[in-house]
Amino acid sequence: MTEIKNHQEINEIIEKIDKLNLGKVSELIDSLKEKYNIKEDVVMQATTASTGEKAEEKGGNVSLKLVEIGANKFQIYKEIVSIVKEEKNEDIGPVQAKNLVEKEDKIILENIARDKAEVIKKRLEEKGAKVEIK
Numbered sequence: 001m002t003e004i005k006n007h008q009e010i011n012e013i014i015e016k017i018d019k020l021n022l023g024k025v026s027e028l029i030d031s032l033k034e035k036y037n038i039k040e041d042v043v044m045q046a047t048t049a050s051t052g053e054k055a056e057e058k059g060g061n062v063s064l065k066l067v068e069i070g071a072n073k074f075q076i077y078k079e080i081v082s083i084v085k086e087e088k089n090e091d092i093g094p095v096q097a098k099n100l101v102e103k104e105d106k107i108i109l110e111n112i113a114r115d116k117a118e119v120i121k122k123r124l125e126e127k128g129a130k131v132e133i134k
Contacts (some may be wrong), residue, residue: 026095062117063110063134066101070128076101079127080108083120087112
């Protein structure tokens with residue numbers, strides 16, 4: 001994990017979270033959403049709006065849809081975390097990646113250039129996933 005220049009207290013919390021298993025991280029996220037009344041649909045709308053603006057600048061017009069995750073789920077989640085960081089400049093964790101994969105439409109990225117979509121598709125397929133470009 002790359003060292004981000006956060007306040008020391010934040011870095012300590014991040015280190016503690018890194019030691020949790022996926023189930024406990026999911027429980028933590030759900031607890032924080034409940035405690036602070038965070039609505040997932042509001043977060044997703046903001047993310048979608050931001051992604052749409054960036055895509056217009058890049059001239060992108062395709063989406064990546066996960067058709068099948070395969071047996072190596074955690075590796076796929078880690079790859080999605082990396083892809084979202086690179087393409088959207090957003091930090092998400094494995095649980096958010098899992099949530100992306102479990103959405104009804106299974107769209108991982110939207111409005112990206114076809115050439116980038118092909119590269120990302122290949123990366124995910126190397127990990128065992130089946131991906132469709134729409």
